[in-house]
Amino acid sequence: NAGVTQTPKFQVLKTGQSMTLQCAQDMNHEYMSWYRQDPGMGLRLIHYSVGAGITDQGEVPNGYNVSRSTTEDFPLRLLSAAPSQTSVYFCASSPRQGANVLTFGAGSRLTVL
């Protein structure tokens, strides 16, 4: 029972490079979301999805794209990485929007030089 799987765990990018953080869940959860966590800032919502084919912006969406072609997968794309995007990224899912408990992936630590 894998839960929420994020890859890669660590990544170093140069400014301007693009990359995709992968997130997959095997619990048939409808709701998936991406957060970033920075020191003193808590977790901030980047994008979320309430089901396949549906995505919406969270609190800090600029510089990130998402898509949800399947229930299982919710990749986060950085189009042109900036040092301000250095952070720890967490993917989380729940059975449906409004469900109370989020299940988190182990996190992806990204450094942009």
Add this chain to the structure above:
Amino acid sequence: RKEVEQDPGPFNVPEGATVAFNCTYSNSASQSFFWYRQDCRKEPKLLMSVYSSGNEDGRFTAQLNRASQYISLLIRDSKLSDSATYLCVVNTYSSASKIIFGSGTRLSIRP
């Protein structure tokens, strides 16, 4: 003003002590409340939900005060393994469910 505010700590207490954290929220439409625990370099995990009537899980007690818009977490007989960051989480139902995390309170238990 942040929607969910917590004292960042750190709280440094001896093993066996009782420690309490508060968390305030600004949106009176908030409907669900939780405490999550996050260990260093790990993902957050649900510690407990917070109910209007208050609830207890072993050494942990959570309470909600809707009138003053705060929730609290009390840890009794603290253990070394309680050292972690405790995140206050508020779920507000409006046009879309919005889950807001506080920035966390760091707790360190010393022997």
